[in-house]
Amino acid sequence: MQVTNPASGELLVEIAEDTPASIAEKLVQAREAQRAWARTPLEERMGCIRRFRARVEERTPELARTLTTEMGKPITQSLNELRAVLDRLDFFLERVPAELEAEVVLRSKDGGLEERIAHEPLGVIANVSAWNYPYFVGTNVFIPALLSGNAVMYKPSELSTLSGLEIARALRESGVPADAFSPIIGGGEVGSELVRQPVDAVFFTGSYATGQKIAAAVAPRLIKLQLELGGKDPVYVADDVDIDVAVTSLADGAFYNTGQSCCAVERIYVHSAIWQRFMDGFVSAVRSFRVGDPMDESTYIGPLARQKAQILHLSAQVDDARAAGASVLLGGERLNRPGYFFAPTVLTEVTHSMRVMTEETFGPVIGIMKVDSDEEALRLMNDTEYGLTAAVYSTDRGRAEAILRELSVGTAYWNCCDRVSPRLPWSGRRHSGIGCTLSTYGIEAFLAPKAWHLKRPRS
Numbered sequence: 001m002q003v004t005n006p007a008s009g010e011l012l013v014e015i016a017e018d019t020p021a022s023i024a025e026k027l028v029q030a031r032e033a034q035r036a037w038a039r040t041p042l043e044e045r046m047g048c049i050r051r052f053r054a055r056v057e058e059r060t061p062e063l064a065r066t067l068t069t070e071m072g073k074p075i076t077q078s079l080n081e082l083r084a085v086l087d088r089l090d091f092f093l094e095r096v097p098a099e100l101e102a103e104v105v106l107r108s109k110d111g112g113l114e115e116r117i118a119h120e121p122l123g124v125i126a127n128v129s130a131w132n133y134p135y136f137v138g139t140n141v142f143i144p145a146l147l148s149g150n151a152v153m154y155k156p157s158e159l160s161t162l163s164g165l166e167i168a169r170a171l172r173e174s175g176v177p178a179d180a181f182s183p184i185i186g187g188g189e190v191g192s193e194l195v196r197q198p199v200d201a202v203f204f205t206g207s208y209a210t211g212q213k214i215a216a217a218v219a220p221r222l223i224k225l226q227l228e229l230g231g232k233d234p235v236y237v238a239d240d241v242d243i244d245v246a247v248t249s250l251a252d253g254a255f256y257n258t259g260q261s262c263c264a265v266e267r268i269y270v271h272s273a274i275w276q277r278f279m280d281g282f283v284s285a286v287r288s289f290r291v292g293d294p295m296d297e298s299t300y301i302g303p304l305a306r307q308k309a310q311i312l313h314l315s316a317q318v319d320d321a322r323a324a325g326a327s328v329l330l331g332g333e334r335l336n337r338p339g340y341f342f343a344p345t346v347l348t349e350v351t352h353s354m355r356v357m358t359e360e361t362f363g364p365v366i367g368i369m370k371v372d373s374d375e376e377a378l379r380l381m382n383d384t385e386y387g388l389t390a391a392v393y394s395t396d397r398g399r400a401e402a403i404l405r406e407l408s409v410g411t412a413y414w415n416c417c418d419r420v421s422p423r424l425p426w427s428g429r430r431h432s433g434i435g436c437t438l439s440t441y442g443i444e445a446f447l448a449p450k451a452w453h454l455k456r457p458r459s
């Protein structure tokens with residue numbers, strides 16, 4: 001497998017991929033390792049994860065450089081991801097002990113009967129992951145999985161393989177047995193082979209299209225499956241907002257990580273009373289974003305990670321919109337420079353008959369529509385198969401909450417967007433996925449309850 005730098009197109013390294021035989025062999029070893037790991041006292045497992053946390057913190061600058069080199073995330077944003085991941089690790093370390101504790105739910109007065117709920121690990125889990133935030137989406141899965149006694153076969157995306165190998169190295173050096181966390185290297189075919197194996201659960205982060213394939217492959221085995229998929233996240237800007245604050249927040253929400261966030265702002269509906277002022281501010285904010293070498297600390301927009309396929313996808317969405325009458329206020333095409341750069345693009349005069357307003361874009365392109373009322377905004381926001389996040393910007397909390405309650409999404413934002421908290425459940429509905437990571441729900445996801453009915457013999 002070739003790893004290339006998307007900022008230049010240059011080959012970085014070639015790495016051997018896993019094969020069906022090597023994956024099957026790693027599963028045999030993972031099964032054995034899982035039994036021993038589950039028997040290891042929780043305090044020792046937590047010690048390993050604390051040491052992992054220390055290593056990530058110590059190596060942050062070097063890990064950030066690797067991430068930026070292989071997937072093009074601007075260096076300041078790679079550093080942000082690595083620093084913020086520590087908060088997630090702390091959350092899991094703090095909350096896991098209580099979640100693993102067995103609960104006695106009944107003890108009869110004479111002590112003859114006890115009912116108890118125990119929490120057991122699922123076993124060996126396959127984790128097929130995405131590249132856009134490898135540390136966030138990876139740790140959401142493998143940290144609570146390992147803490148609760150599971151073994152993990154972790155397939156990083158082919159676009160963030162070097163970061164995946166760094167994660168495996170740091171876990172190993174922190175005392176997690178190598179077979180309890182084994183990296184599986186390769187692209188889609190290797191991922192497909194991994195989920196075909198007789199693992200106990202599959203946790204996937206990626207696109208709806210791949211999620212569907214995995215769901216179909218796993219279905220006959222009736223094992224636990226979680227899917228964290230894409231979105232077409234809408235925002236409504238009401239007529240009572242502070243326009244400058246909304247503009248700054250939404251330009252960042254749409255273009256951070258070069259628009260490649262699962263919860264990036266993907267469509268904006270602006271009340272007609274503030275339309276022109278909002279648009280003037282928004283276009284000028286996006287124009288001020290510095291596009292360039294992702295290793296440069298002043299760069300805000302880097303190259304796309306997915307190279308040619310993603311450039312074609314963005315061009316097709318923009319061309320389709322243009323042909324149907326959209327106005328391109330900014331950008332609209334690939335940049336003429338080495339690497340895989342697409343100009344930050346702002347489209348108006350868009351409608352829901354255009355792909356850019358219905359399909360996930362996952363790049364530096366945003367469509368913005370004028371609306372005349374809250375009702376119209378709500379109808380358009382709800383017009384999607386996705387259900388990841390939605391946001392309302394308004395000074396009136398009651399007005400915003402009334403709209404957000406009517407939206408079928410996993411996350412609702414008032415006056416903020418593109419934000420994830422370890423303390424809150426992260427989940428999508430319909431085409432955005434099944435199941436949940438983060439919060440205590442995201443620990444329970446890796447546990448199976450066992451009901452104990454314990455009856456003392458009569459003496």
Ligand code: NAD
Binds near residue numbers: 156195209
């Ligand atoms: P992708 O679906 O192309 O790939 C994801 C992973 O699946 C990769 O590791 C890939 O090698 C593997 N894969 C591809 N085909 C496979 C198959 N047939 N069987 C098994 N594995 C296969 O997605 P991506 O480009 O890596 O990530 C971008 C997508 O992920 C976007 O849609 C984004 O919104 C979504 N995402 C969602 C979340 C979330 O938390 N909801 C977080 C990050 C990214």
